[in-house]
Each structure stands twice: as structure tokens, then as C-alpha cells.
Amino acid sequence: MTLYRLHHTTVYDYTEAAVVLGTHFLHLLPRERPGQTVLAARLDISPIPDSRRDEVDHFGNLTTTVSITGAHREFRVVMSATVELSQPALPSATPPWEEIAARSLNDVDLVEFCLPSALATPDGEIAAYAAGSFPPGRPIREALLDLNGRLHADMTYEPGATGSSTTASQAFAGRRGVCQDYAHLMLACLRALGLPARYVSGYLRTQPPPGQDKLRGADQSHAWISAWAGPEAGWIDLDPTNRLLVRDEHVTLAWGRDFHDVSPLRGIIVGGGSHTVRVQVDLDPLLLPL
Amino acid sequence: MAAVRQLGPEELARRATALNRLTDLAGPSGDAPRSIYDPLPVLLTASEFLGLEAAIRQRARLLGLVLEDLYGPQGLLRRGEIPPALVLGQSRFLRGLHTSAPLAAPRLSLYAADLIRTPDNQFRLLRDHAGAISGLGHALSLRRLAAGTLPEIFPAGGLRSLRPAREMLVDHLYREAGGRLVAVLSASTASRSSPEAIDEALLARSLGLLLIEPGDLATRNGGLLMKTLSGLLPIATLIRGISGIDLDPLEQGGRSARGVPGAFGALRAGVLTMWNAPGTALVEAAELLPFLDRLCEPLLGEGPLLLRATEEDRALASQAPFVDNQVIASAPIGFRLFAWNDGEEWRVLPGGLGLPLEAPGPEGPSLGLKDVWVLESEEDFYIVGPPPVEPPELGPFLAAAHLPSRLADNLFWLGRSVERLEAACRLLMLALPRLESGTSLPRDIAERTLLIHCLARAKLLSPDMAGSTVSGRLLRQSLARGQLIGGLVKEVGRLVNVSSERLSPSMLATVRFALRQAADSLPNEETALPMLLSFAATFAGIAAENMSRDGGWLFLEMGRRLERGEAMAESLAILFDAPPERLEPGMALSIELADSVLSYDLRHAGILSPGPVLSMVLADLFNPRSLAFQCAALRACLEGLGADDDAETVHQLQREVTNLVGVASGLGEPLQEAAARLRLLSDRMHRRFFALLPEAHSLEESEVRDPAP
Numbered sequence: 001m002t003l004y005r006l007h008h009t010t011v012y013d014y015t016e017a018a019v020v021l022g023t024h025f026l027h028l029l030p031r032e033r034p035g036q037t038v039l040a041a042r043l044d045i046s047p048i049p050d051s052r053r054d055e056v057d058h059f060g061n062l063t064t065t066v067s068i069t070g071a072h073r074e075f076r077v078v079m080s081a082t083v084e085l086s087q088p089a090l091p092s093a094t095p096p097w098e099e100i101a102a103r104s105l106n107d108v109d110l111v112e113f114c115l116p117s118a119l120a121t122p123d124g125e126i127a128a129y130a131a132g133s134f135p136p137g138r139p140i141r142e143a144l145l146d147l148n149g150r151l152h153a154d155m156t157y158e159p160g161a162t163g164s165s166t167t168a169s170q171a172f173a174g175r176r177g178v179c180q181d182y183a184h185l186m187l188a189c190l191r192a193l194g195l196p197a198r199y200v201s202g203y204l205r206t207q208p209p210p211g212q213d214k215l216r217g218a219d220q221s222h223a224w225i226s227a228w229a230g231p232e233a234g235w236i237d238l239d240p241t242n243r244l245l246v247r248d249e250h251v252t253l254a255w256g257r258d259f260h261d262v263s264p265l266r267g268i269i270v271g272g273g274s275h276t277v278r279v280q281v282d283l284d285p286l287l288l289p290l
Numbered sequence: 291m292a293a294v295r296q297l298g299p300e301e302l303a304r305r306a307t308a309l310n311r312l313t314d315l316a317g318p319s320g321d322a323p324r325s326i327y328d329p330l331p332v333l334l335t336a337s338e339f340l341g342l343e344a345a346i347r348q349r350a351r352l353l354g355l356v357l358e359d360l361y362g363p364q365g366l367l368r369r370g371e372i373p374p375a376l377v378l379g380q381s382r383f384l385r386g387l388h389t390s391a392p393l394a395a396p397r398l399s400l401y402a403a404d405l406i407r408t409p410d411n412q413f414r415l416l417r418d419h420a421g422a423i424s425g426l427g428h429a430l431s432l433r434r435l436a437a438g439t440l441p442e443i444f445p446a447g448g449l450r451s452l453r454p455a456r457e458m459l460v461d462h463l464y465r466e467a468g469g470r471l472v473a474v475l476s477a478s479t480a481s482r483s484s485p486e487a488i489d490e491a492l493l494a495r496s497l498g499l500l501l502i503e504p505g506d507l508a509t510r511n512g513g514l515l516m517k518t519l520s521g522l523l524p525i526a527t528l529i530r531g532i533s534g535i536d537l538d539p540l541e542q543g544g545r546s547a548r549g550v551p552g553a554f555g556a557l558r559a560g561v562l563t564m565w566n567a568p569g570t571a572l573v574e575a576a577e578l579l580p581f582l583d584r585l586c587e588p589l590l591g592e593g594p595l596l597l598r599a600t601e602e603d604r605a606l607a608s609q610a611p612f613v614d615n616q617v618i619a620s621a622p623i624g625f626r627l628f629a630w631n632d633g634e635e636w637r638v639l640p641g642g643l644g645l646p647l648e649a650p651g652p653e654g655p656s657l658g659l660k661d662v663w664v665l666e667s668e669e670d671f672y673i674v675g676p677p678p679v680e681p682p683e684l685g686p687f688l689a690a691a692h693l694p695s696r697l698a699d700n701l702f703w704l705g706r707s708v709e710r711l712e713a714a715c716r717l718l719m720l721a722l723p724r725l726e727s728g729t730s731l732p733r734d735i736a737e738r739t740l741l742i743h744c745l746a747r748a749k750l751l752s753p754d755m756a757g758s759t760v761s762g763r764l765l766r767q768s769l770a771r772g773q774l775i776g777g778l779v780k781e782v783g784r785l786v787n788v789s790s791e792r793l794s795p796s797m798l799a800t801v802r803f804a805l806r807q808a809a810d811s812l813p814n815e816e817t818a819l820p821m822l823l824s825f826a827a828t829f830a831g832i833a834a835e836n837m838s839r840d841g842g843w844l845f846l847e848m849g850r851r852l853e854r855g856e857a858m859a860e861s862l863a864i865l866f867d868a869p870p871e872r873l874e875p876g877m878a879l880s881i882e883l884a885d886s887v888l889s890y891d892l893r894h895a896g897i898l899s900p901g902p903v904l905s906m907v908l909a910d911l912f913n914p915r916s917l918a919f920q921c922a923a924l925r926a927c928l929e930g931l932g933a934d935d936d937a938e939t940v941h942q943l944q945r946e947v948t949n950l951v952g953v954a955s956g957l958g959e960p961l962q963e964a965a966a967r968l969r970l971l972s973d974r975m976h977r978r979f980f981a982l983l984p985e986a987h988s989l990e991e992s993e994v995r996d997p998a999p
Contacts, residue, residue, distance in 0.1 A: 012989065023509050023552050024989075025540050051512040053559060058385035065540075065555045069510055105375055108367040112378035260543060261385070267989030268509075268540050268551035275989070 001086045002248050003039075003286040006030070006203060008079040008221070009279070010265055016273025018071040024267040027201070027254045028079045029054075029062040034234060035088045036252055041081035047072045059198075061254035061262060077265065082286070085248040091233035094141040097134050100230055101194035110228055113196035117257035120184045120199070122192030123169045130189035140195075140229045144238055145245065151186055152243035164259065179223045179241040180259055186225050186240045187258065196228040198255045200237060201262045203283045205249040219281040221264065226255060251283060293442040294330060294611075294618075303616040305329050309439040310658070326485060327432055328658035329440045332610050332623055332644035336667030339450075339640060342405070342413055342627060345595035347636040348586070350401040350629050353420055353573045355589050356582060357397045361388050361569060371588070372581045377572065382421075384534055384569035386541045386554040394560035395466065396631050397567035400529070402426070404645065405625045406599055406607040414599035416624055421571025422530050424486050425659075426628050427493030429643045430456060432661045450640035450664040460497050462632045466563065467526035471516055473500040475507075475528040475550075490531040491791060499529070501791055506694045509540075509552030513561040517695045519841065519931070519979050527563045534568025539988060565630075607647060612657045621657055622647040640664040693841035697792055698979055701842050704785035705849025711778045712826035713857045715819045717741075717748055718769075720882055722815070726762030736875040743864045744883075748857070750774060766815060775818065779809050792842040797832050804828040839930075845979075848927045852972050855920030858884070859965035862907060862917070867958030870900065877903040884915040901951065909948040917947045917964065924971075936974060943967055 008028065029041050045052070049066035057063050068075070104110040116122065122130070133147035155175055162170070162177040168188035171181035183199055190197040204222040224239040224246060237246030254262040294302065306329045334342070359366050360377055367374040377383050387393075402419035419425075430452060437444055463472045474494040476487060494501035500516070508515050508522055515522035532549075536542055540551035556562035573582060579598065586594040599607075610623040624645040629638045644660030721741045727734065738759075746756035751768055760768075769775065783805055790798055808821040830850075837843040861883060865876035877898045881890050884907045894902045910916045921944035928937035947964055950957060 021508070021510070022989075023540055025555075050510070053512055053555060055555075055558065056390070058388040065512065065552070067509060067511055067552070106370065106373065108364060108374040108378070111374040115375065115379045263543075265989075266540055266543070269987060269989055270508075 001084060004083045004085065004205070004251060005282075005284050005286050006079070006081045006083060006251055007280075007282045008203070009281075010077045011278040012075040012267075013276045013278070014073050014075070014269075014272040015276070017271055018073050019075070019269045019272035020069075020071050021270040022068045022072070022075060022267055023269075024066050024068075024075070024077075024265060026064040026066070026077065026266075027057075027061055027262045027264050028077060029064065030081050030083055030202070030251060030253050031061055031255075033252050035086050035248075037084040039082040039084055041079070041083075044076075044078040044080070046074075046076045059254070059256050059261060061256070071271070075267075081251075083251050085251065087248045090245075091141060091229065091236075094139045094233050095230045096137045097140040097143050097193065097195060098136065100140050100196070100228060104196045104228065105194065107196075110196040112257060113198045113228070114191055114194050115257075116188075116191055118167070118260055119165070119258035120168045120187035120191060122188040123172075126168060126172055126185070126188045127192035129172070130192045133189075134193055140227070141233065141236060144190075144227050144229070144236060147186065147189055148238045148240050148245075149243055151182060151189075151240040155182060155185070155240075157182075157241065164263075179239075182240040183223045183225045184258055186238070190225075190227055198226045198235075199258045199262065200224050200226050200250075200252055200255045201259070201264065202250055202252040202254075203281060204239070204242070204251075205283050205285070219283045221253075221279070221281060222250070223259070224250065297442065299613075299616050299618055302329065302613050302618065305439050306613040306658070309436060325656050325658045326428070326488070327435070328612050328644075328646075328660045329436055330611055330613060331436070331443070331661040331663045332625070334625070334662060334664045336450075336665050338411075338413075339664045340667075341595075343638040345413070346401070346403050346627055346629050346638050348590065348592070348595050349403060349415070349418070350398065350631070350636045352582065352586055352590060352594075353401065353418060354396055354398040354631065356573055356585060357420070357570055358392060360572065361397060361567075362390070362392060366585070371585060372578065376575070376577045376581070380572055380575055380577075381535060382569065382572045382575060384542075384554075384572075386538065387534075387557065387567060387569045389558055393557055393563075393567055395527075395563040395565075395567075395633070398570050399563075399565040399567075399631045400426070400628070401630070401636070402626050402628045403596070405596075405627065406603060406622070406647070407625070408599075408603050409606050409608070413596065413625070414603045415596045416599050416604070418574055419626075420573045421534065421566060422532060423566070423628070424489050424531075425626050425643045426639075427489040427491065427496060428485075428659055429626070429628060429639065429641055429662075430496040431492045432643070432659065433641065436661055448666050450666055452639065452641045455637065455639050455641075456496065458632070458637065459630055462630075463497070463499075463527055466633070470524045470526035471500060472527045473502045473516065473525060473529070474531060476501055476503055476531045486531065493529065494791075500694065502694055503696070504532075504548060504550050506696055507550050509550070509556065512552070512555060512559055514550065514553065514556050519693050519695060519698055525562065527565065529565045530568070534571065537568050543988075604647075610644060610660070612646060612660075614657060619657075623660070625662055627662070693792075693845075695979065697789065698841065698845045700785055700789040701792060701845040702849040702975075702979075704782070704789050705846040705851075706853040707778060707781050707785055707849075708826055708829050709850045709853035710857070711775070711782055711822060713854070714748055714750060714775060714778060715822045715826070716883060716885070717744060717861075718750065718765075718775075718815070719819050719823070720879065721745055722762050722765065722819075725760055725765055728761065733875055736872070737879060740865055740876055740879060744861050744879075747860050747864060769815065775815070775822070776812055779805070779812065779822070783809070789842075794836055797836045800832050801829055841931075844927045844930055848924060848975065851920045851923045851927070852968055852975075854915070855917060855924070856965050856968045856972075858907070858915065858917050858920065859961050859968065863958045863961035863965065866904075866961065868955075870955050873900055873955075874898055880907050884913070886913060886915060889913065904951045904953075904957075909951050918944050921947065931979075933975075933978060936971060936978070939967075940971060 028043060030038050032038055043064055045066055047068055050069050051067050053065045055063050104114050133150060134143045155177065158176040159178050161174060162181050166177065166181055168184040171177040171185050187197050187199060201221065201223050203219060206219050224237060226235045226237045229236045237250065239246055256262040309327050309329050310325055366372045367377060398420055400423045402423050402425065403415055404417040405413045406416055407413055433452060474490050476490040491501055502516060506516055508517055510522060514525045516525055537549045538551060538554040539549045541554050557564060557567060583594060583598060586592065607622040609620040611618045612621050624647050625642055626645055627638060627642040629636045641664060642662035644662055646657035724737055724741060742751065742760050743756055745751040746753050751760065786801055804825040808818065808825040811818045811821045833846055862880055865880045866873065868876055881887055881903060886906055890906055906913055907916055909918045911918055911922055913919055921940050925937045925940045928940060943964060950960055
């Protein structure tokens, strides 16, 4: 069991002209899941919004809608949370993948994660690639780990090669991208086989290079996937960008069919010229008194 | 039918044309598609309607329950009564409105069913309408329009009136709104030639609601507000004319200008109601239909009263006579009946639309929509309308205050552009013969020089030609090249269209007719100029006589007065910019330009002298073309809108202009100054009334930026 303290600061600087009205829709409060307990979480927003509404969305994520009236040159959102992660017990045996696919289509909680979504729709090439990890009868866990490893090996991590609206097909065609693209591609692979899998946004603890101190704010938002492995094993989280089976170093924020469903911060503003965005994330384990 | 036979096909075709011309006028667009309506109604007997009423109420209740479940607990999916993939895989299923508690109002509040009649006189369901409902505006307006064009066929009695039902609907909408605004939300009122857009405009008009577009709305404090002249006013209910998909760019992404950011949040929070809530079109999906039909028994405890039409039913659908180009042709007909949920029960409109079922080919004339007549039975019970509600206490300028800023802006510019067109024509009529004459008398030369400067000021000549000799031919060539007059006419036409919802049908008809006539004569300037002047006079006359003096008229009037004042001040600055001994040519032209020759001659025996001339064109409050008159008129408008500080500014200007009468020379500069102050006032008015909020735009989404692996 590990306790984490999490800080995620997003700052929009409207240096050119003041924004007179801003409405924002945020997916920035961490949700609970098996293995993750949120002990405390808060969002501090400045300027102080005229209205704020905290809701739970279709997927069970926590959303916040705020509106700010009055000229402002900076919009700042600070999320602070204390989260407890426990290492999920790894399932020893999981059913063959075909069994999962057959069951999921009629399950209201799974079906939408089997279906194509805007950013994670399989195409012929993706389907053919995915099939390589899913020979008949292979247990789902084994197949997932194999696909996770292949994606990691076949894709090149390259920031800037893609954007927030790059689809799985586009990322696969270029064989490069960032965590969001790795996740969308893996989702498309699984959906090609009719397997339920969801996009997870969150944070990953990073280790400083050996012998160096960790830099403040150096952590970043992250994305990975969660795949259904049957009623016994439940959802298994895999991080294809890092070829990891998610254990206790990934803090989950929200999940959906793809990035569109969980975009951390959307906004419609009136006024303002060009703007810059600064993001700073710190995810630190807390030392517990024994 | 006897009445129809008596009329004969030719007369009937003429009446049909007349009816559709009315649509053109009642509808908002100048180029509405022709033949929207067919003048012959289609009949339902009292007992037929009674059966249909029950069936439609049942269907609407069923769809309403299904929608509440699919957007709520999803028991139907969990129990497998509808395969989950059919719903969750639909793009019409809007996750943003899947809520744990019901919304403030039923998600399905308006419903329409398309039906056909089979040979055994049964009705079958062709199609459900549960999203943005189209046709209700036509259904509520068609009878009124047809009554005027085909009075012979209307029976003296025995026909169910739509009025009580419509009044109940309006009353319900207003009661639920609790003093806030109710409006029809249309995709864009700027391009309005589509039948849907006309339908929305007619709906707004027949229910007495505002017609607005996404750009008129703003989100503040979690609620939805309309930008009006008096600031932002809260909206309670929107009758939705646009698709729910991409309606809320804040939550769904997409371009902010096309939708209403924050609409979903306002709906979830219960501060906004939509008829229908976004996402209700889900139950129109063909894949769901077989499952919906089976749900009647489990959800309502009764068998379906309305069966779905089979292919065979469609092939054998009953026919009705249509007026088609001087012949009466039979074609299969469908019935669209409308219902709304008043919070307690579903009410069905005792009327509707008859729809020609066969889609006409692209070449052939299209058959029109018909009115549905519901006949009264012998022992009919009437829908009794609600007791008359006292109209709410209105503020003194509420009509002005409720005017959407967009409309005020359009009317203002309409006023300006009509005036600009008139001034250009007047100046050209003055200039063309003089420039053509080419005499070398010093006075004529002086006049020509002044006119060339005035033409350049009005942008009828390019500035580099202002210093040279310009012949009449050169002026014509320059005009033809620049197509300035044609451009102005087009602009006036555009502004008439976008302002049409505040112009009465007869005013629209007259204005459009006059504009069309003027535009037709355009390529030939000689004939076009008087025609255009006559158009401007028609416009001014009808605006003065037909428009009520509330918000809309005030803005039209201010646009005119500002434009006239500014142009007058600038032209007079040119004409009077001479020493006293050489003022005469300018004075003569100024009197002509101000269309005041007759008045001047009558008052001063035609003897030009600076005092009387200046008095007439600058200070005379009885001369509608004097500068002081424009100031006084502007002041009255501004006071009417409560803009007292601007009214005072213009009053001050009026005093200063009046004082110029005694000034013997050097009038150029103070008159330029007056024009500049009117321009400043125009800018101020823009900021004050129109530019409440600039357009919103989306913030770039924060991207996921992960640690290097």
C-alpha cells in the first residue's frame, strides 16, 4: 500500500488580452477504483468562479463546471489530492479472450468499451496487427501482455509527432506518438476483436535519474488503458507506453472510450488573444509512520 | 369538394400560387422554396381523430418512458429488453445527458407521428419524430393563411379549431418559465430559405415566442442568457430546432459558434428546459424500432394502439388530391400529428399536416403540405382553453429591451444602408446631367468641381479622380466598374432578409416588391436611379406608417438618421467650404441635395442667400433633411432607449449646428467636426447596444504530456 500526494497545476496565461468570460469543463478530480482510494481531493480555481458545479458523468468520473465572469489574465486550476494505492492481486488464470468478447456485447457496463469511438476505431491494418497477439484460445491476460509488449516495441515514442485529436489509425500509420496515441492504438486493437477496453487518464510516478534529485513539477499527465479480463480478474490496467502492467505507481483520474470523454480541461472563452498553457505535476509517495 | 369543383383547376392553381406567396411573406426569407403548401385540406372525422389521439398519446408516453430510462437507470438495457449495443453504440445517445436524476422537465415534451391510412381505413405509424420536431410551425399557420386564399372551402362550422390547443401550449410554456424567456432556437436565422427554418420562424410567430440562434445566447453562472439590448436576460425554455449532436461545444468539443456552450450543464442543473432535451432523437433510430414496439405491454400495461406500417401498407396508402400546376392530381398522403406534454398528460393538436408521400423528382414540381382538418362530432366536447392570463407587467421599454442584440444591429444597418442608397442615388441624379453638359461657364465648372468632391466622399468615385475633370461617361464607367449601386442594393436585400422577423408581412411584401423592381432596372442607371429613389421613399413611408415605435423601429430610425446626418454634414462641409463671395454654387447644390428647392423657393422667392440657406439645411427643425432634424430625431430615439447621456451629446451637437447659421465663412471645419462626432456616436451605440459580448471561442485543450518512457 502506498500513499501519494498529488499536485497538478494548470495555468492559462492570457497575456495578449484579458478574458472577460470563461466557462470550463474539467475532468480533474481523481475517481476511486479497486486498488485506489482517494483520501482527500480538492480543486482550487482562480479567479474564484461565480458558479461551480461538481457532478459525476456517464462513466462515473468526477467533473467540475465553472464559470468566471469578469476580466482576468490568468486562469489557474490547482488539484491537490492524497491517494492510496494498493497493488492489485494478479489473477492467476483468466478465461480465453473469445469468451470475454462473446460475453461483453450484451453487458451494459462493458459494451460501449467494445465499440469503436472517434479516436479509437480499428481499421483493417490495426485488426491484422492485433490478431498476432490473439491466437485462438489464448487466455486474455497473456494476450494483453503480449500486445502491450509488441506495441511498445513497434511504436516510437515521439512527442510532437501527433496532437490531441490524432486517431489510432493515424498514429499506427506513422508508428509514432505519445502515451495517448499508444493507448488509442491498443484500444483500437482490442476493439477490433470485440474486447472491452477503456482509456484511462492519470499520472505516473517518475524516478529521477540515478544519483540526482527529483525535479519539482517534472511529473506529467499520463494515459494508459484498462481491459476487461472477466468477472474474476476484473479490469486489468496496462501501460503500453512503458510496457507495464499497472501496479501501484499509476494514479487514475478518469476513464472513458477515448481521450474525448475525459479531456482534462475544456473551455469556451470570450475575449483573450493568444494564450500559453503551463502544466506542473508532482506525484510524491508519502512516508508513513509505521 | 363541391366548392373545389366549382372553382375549377385554373382558379385553384391561382389560389395555390397566392397561398404560397403568402408563405413567402409570412415566412422569413425572400427566396423561400415555392409550393410549400397545397390549398386543399385533408380531413379526419371526429371518431378517426379520437382514435388517433389515444394512439398518439400512448406512443408519446411510451417513447417518453423509454427515453427517461435510457438516459437514467437504464433498466431496459440491464434487463436486455433493448440490446445495449444498439443504444450505447448510437451517436445519437448523448452521454452528457445521462443523469442519475430526471431533468427538470420531461425529456420528451414534443412529439409528432407520421401516419398513413390503409385501404381498410386503419392508420399505421410511418415514423416517429422525437428530436427537433419539424412542421409544427406550418401546422399552426397554414389554416390562417389558407382561410384568406380559399375562403369558399371553409365550412361555417363543424371544424375543430386549433386556437384553444395553441393557447394552452403557450400558457403552459409561460407558466413553466416563471417570468423568464421562452424562445425557439434555430440553427441560423441568417440563411433562412430552408423549409425547416421557415417552420421555426412560423412556430415562433404563431406561439408569440422569440426566434433566436446560438449566437444570441451566453452562459453565465451556469444558466443560459440571451443577449438583449438591456443586457443578458435568463432563458427558461428553448424549443430546439437544431440537432443535439454537437449542441454543447463545451462538453462535446467542436466549434463554439455553432452551438450553445454550457447548455448540457444548465439542463442537468435544472435551470434550463429544452423541448425536446438533446438526445431524444435516439428513439428515432431504425434499429431500435422493433424493440420499442414490444415495450408497450411491459411499460404501459396495454397493447399498442398504433401498428407500424408494413411495406404493403405503404404501397396501398390512401391518396388525396393535390393542386399540381393547373391539374388536380392524386398522390399518396401521410398525416403528421403533433402532441406535447403539459407536465401531466399528452395533448394532441386537433389538426396537423398532410404530407405528400412520394418524393418529387428534381425536375418535377413538388407537391405541397396540406392542412389537416379535424371535424367535430355531433356531441363534441371542446378543449376549453385556460382562463385568460393577465399579461405580465411590462417595463416601459420592455419591447425594446427584449430585442435580441443581433436584430437591433441588423435593423440599424438596414436603416443606414437604405439611407446610403438613397443618398447615393440623389447625388448621382444631381451629378450625371451636370457632368455630361460640359459647359465652360465658371459657375458650372465650380458646381462640377464640388460635385466631384461630393462623389468621391460618397465613394462613388475613387479619391484619385477627385482632383481631375470627370465627364458623365467617366462617372458611368466608374460606377459600372465598381458596381457600387448594385452592391448597395444587394446589401439592402440581405439586411431586409435578416431583419424580416421584425417587419410585418405586408411591409415585407411591399419592400421586397419595390426592391425587386428597382434591382431589375439596375444595369441601366438612367432608369434605375428614380426607381431606387422610389424604393427608398416606399421604405421610409412604410416604416413610418406600419412599424410600431418600439425597439425595432427605434434602431431602424437611428440608422437612417445617423447615416443621413453624417452624409449631410460631410457634403455640406464640401459645399460650404468657400469664401462668402463664392458660396453660391455650393448653396444651390445643398438645397437640391436636401430636396428642398420647392420649400426654399416658396419661402425665399428663390433668391439664394447664406442666412436662409444655412437655416434651411442646417437648423430647420421642420425640414426632415436638415442636420438639426437628424439630431433631434436621434435624440428622441436615444431617450426612448434610456440612453440619456448619448441623447444629451446629440442635443449639444444640435445646438452647435444651429449656431452655425450665423457664421459667414469657414464652415468646412465645424461641419467636418459634426460628422466626426456623429461617427463617434455610432461607435458608442455599437458598444452600448450591439456588442454586448464578442464571439466566444474554444480554449485549446490541454494535451496529455507524459513522462518519457
